[in-house]
Amino acid sequence: MELIFRQVDVFATEPFRGNPLAVIVGADGLSDAQMAQIANWTNLSETTFLLKPTHPDADYRVRIFTPHAELPFAGHPTLGSAYVWRSLGRMVKSDVILQECAAGLIAVHTRGQQLAFAAPPRRRTGPVGQDDLDRALKGLQLMPCDILDAQWADNGPGWMVLRLHTRDDVLAIRPDWSLLKGQKIGAVGAWDPAQEGMEAQFEVRAFVGEGQGWEDPVTGSLNAAIAQWLIESGIAPSRYVASQGTAIGRAGRVFVEQAGGDILIGGDVVPRIVGSLIV
Structure with missing residues (x-):
């Protein structure tokens, strides 16, 4: 065939x-x-x-x-x-x-x-429970003070998202893959336009605890769920660009726009x- x-x-x-x-x-x-x-x-x-x-x-x-x-x-x-x-x-x-x-x-x-x-409807939303959050923080080698919020943002793959203070905080994550088995975690942090320019407004990373564990270069489903959360909560504008893949040598750009009742990725x-x- x-x-x-x-x-x-x-x-x-x-x-x-x-x-x-x-x-x-x-x-x-x-x-x-x-x-x-x-x-x-x-x-x-x-x-x-x-x-x-x-x-x-x-x-x-x-x-x-x-x-x-x-x-x-x-x-x-x-x-x-x-x-x-x-x-x-x-x-x-x-x-x-x-x-x-x-x-x-x-x-x-x-x-x-x-x-x-x-962006499709999310299957699971809301705050992350303490046990799941503790596992995620250990796997990403973060402290509770390193994050602003943690939400479920699952539109199929099962994403949990941690919102960090800055883009630099997102890029500084060094995952311990042995502690991330079975988890799918996104991290997002805002760019500083004064220091980093206006090419993008948020930095995103995606950590997948399958097999030996790996970082996804640019992730549409994760960015869709993040956009729904951030726009609904007023954290992000109705139109923005997300950068992803920087930490692993990629140059991904995801263009987000709210159009009527839809969020387009x-x-x-x-x-x-x-x-x-x-x-």
Whole structure:
């Protein structure tokens, strides 16, 4: 079986400085086990498989796999998958690309050269309990005084978010991966415009306690949940840019905008590998 394969860079325009995504098109003939094995083999943070939709309004259906598990939703796989689907000349059914995934229908908007998805509803919100917070602080080697707040911001992957005082505080985190097993933690801190400029307003990092543990370069789902929390609480303006990946040599930029009742999470997508996958 020969399938269309694309690898794209999401949330960055500088070559190889965003979050890479593998996309396999026409994957309806693959089994669950084959999808999981391919995603483990690509060894990227996520690999997506595009299939025929089952919902009448959807343009396509996507399944999203990490090297270790399947996700109901993730942000950079949504933008990358929509980009690949559109690049193949597919016709949309409405004025937006409508993606079907395990989390439901996700609208993907075109904003100039960028794509943006509407942040999905969060499955879990509210303050983090003391036991979970203590685990997170130990894993990130932080003290209680280092954070301003901690909230659940779970729109599928299971994110807990810690709000730190500054961008520098976020960049200074040195995780102890042995203590982060089973946790998915985001950290966010504000830029100081006087010292750091106006290119972005917040710095974000994402720590994933799967396998040996790893830091995600640029994370759409996390930024979506953070944006919902920060905008609703008045901490962030209705339009801002988040920087992510700085600590691991990436240059991710996530463009956030409140549009009516939606919060749109946008970014650039650039193709890097074009070819076929032999199964």
